[in-house]
Amino acid sequence: MARRKKVYEGKAKILYEGPEPGTYVQYFKDDATAFNAEKRETIEGKGVLNNRLSEHFMTGLQSIGVPTHFIRRLNMREQLIRQVEMIPLEVIVRNYAAGSMSKRLGLKEGEALPRPIVEFCLKDDALGDPLVTEEHIAAFGWATQQDMDDMIALALRVNDFLSGMMLGVGIRLIDFKIEIGRVWEDDYARLVVADEISPDSCRLWDVETDRKLDKDVFRHDLGDLADAYSEVARRFGLMPKQS
Numbered sequence: 298m299a300r301r302k303k304v305y306e307g308k309a310k311i312l313y314e315g316p317e318p319g320t321y322v323q324y325f326k327d328d329a330t331a332f333n334a335e336k337r338e339t340i341e342g343k344g345v346l347n348n349r350l351s352e353h354f355m356t357g358l359q360s361i362g363v364p365t366h367f368i369r370r371l372n373m374r375e376q377l378i379r380q381v382e383m384i385p386l387e388v389i390v391r392n393y394a395a396g397s398m399s400k401r402l403g404l405k406e407g408e409a410l411p412r413p414i415v416e417f418c419l420k421d422d423a424l425g426d427p428l429v430t431e432e433h434i435a436a437f438g439w440a441t442q443q444d445m446d447d448m449i450a451l452a453l454r455v456n457d458f459l460s461g462m463m464l465g466v467g468i469r470l471i472d473f474k475i476e477i478g479r480v481w482e483d484d485y486a487r488l489v490v491a492d493e494i495s496p497d498s499c500r501l502w503d504v505e506t507d508r509k510l511d512k513d514v515f516r517h518d519l520g521d522l523a524d525a526y527s528e529v530a531r532r533f534g535l536m537p538k539q540s
């Protein structure tokens with residue numbers, strides 16, 4: 298393989314300079330981390346599954362007019378994406394209580410929320426990605442009020458679409474996280490869904506059995522992570538046929 302410049306390496310992905318200006322190659326690693334990388338393991342095949350699943354969800358979103366950074370999948374582990382100016386926030390949408398919200402507010406895991414709830418967290422590994430309010434975001438200039446309104450609207454559109462997509466294959470979308478970037482067109486910034494959408498960044502429960510099909514399997518030692526992700530891929534018809 299030709300040498301190419303690494304632009305950024307995160308916990309689960311690497312970004313390389315892309316073949317054309319304004320593009321990156323996003324490489325999906327097999328590394329799994331949780332609890333701010335205190336727990337880590339290599340899970341063979343995870344990168345391949347997340348590359349394929351993220352492609353499926355991003356192209357689905359594009360088909361209903363939600364802009365994303367995704368251009369095309371290049372191979373088993375890589376996809377071509379647009380360079381965007383990342384907003385340093387994680388946008389979480391929750392339909393059912395789980396994880397940090399259950400802990401913080403004393404809600405039972407799986408309890409339906411009165412309506413989808415959008416949260417912002419600051420992207421900062423050293424601080425453990427703390428929850429922040431719109432006041433913090435505006436005061437520190439991480440995003441404008443208009444950005445925040447647009448991010449909430451975008452996140453709720455993603456939620457509607459993904460929830461339906463999941464339900465169609467017998468999966469309940471409990472919650473998920475997206476990251477959002479700006480694409481500049483003259484002096485106007487368009488927001489696009491960036492990073493990845495995969496079982497690493499969503500909570501996915503089987504509608505019948507409540508089986509967890511997401512990274513909680515790794516976080517809480519609930520079984521084989523690759524099996525869980527393969528099950529999601531299989532339901533979307535993305536696994537090679539068994540002979």
Ligand code: C5P
Nearest residue numbers: 395396397398472473474497498499500
């Ligand atoms: O941990 P918490 O309950 O706040 O996570 C909410 C959702 O956001 C989960 O689906 C989790 O996988 C995702 N998340 C993520 N990356 C983070 C924090 C949360 O993908 N750094």
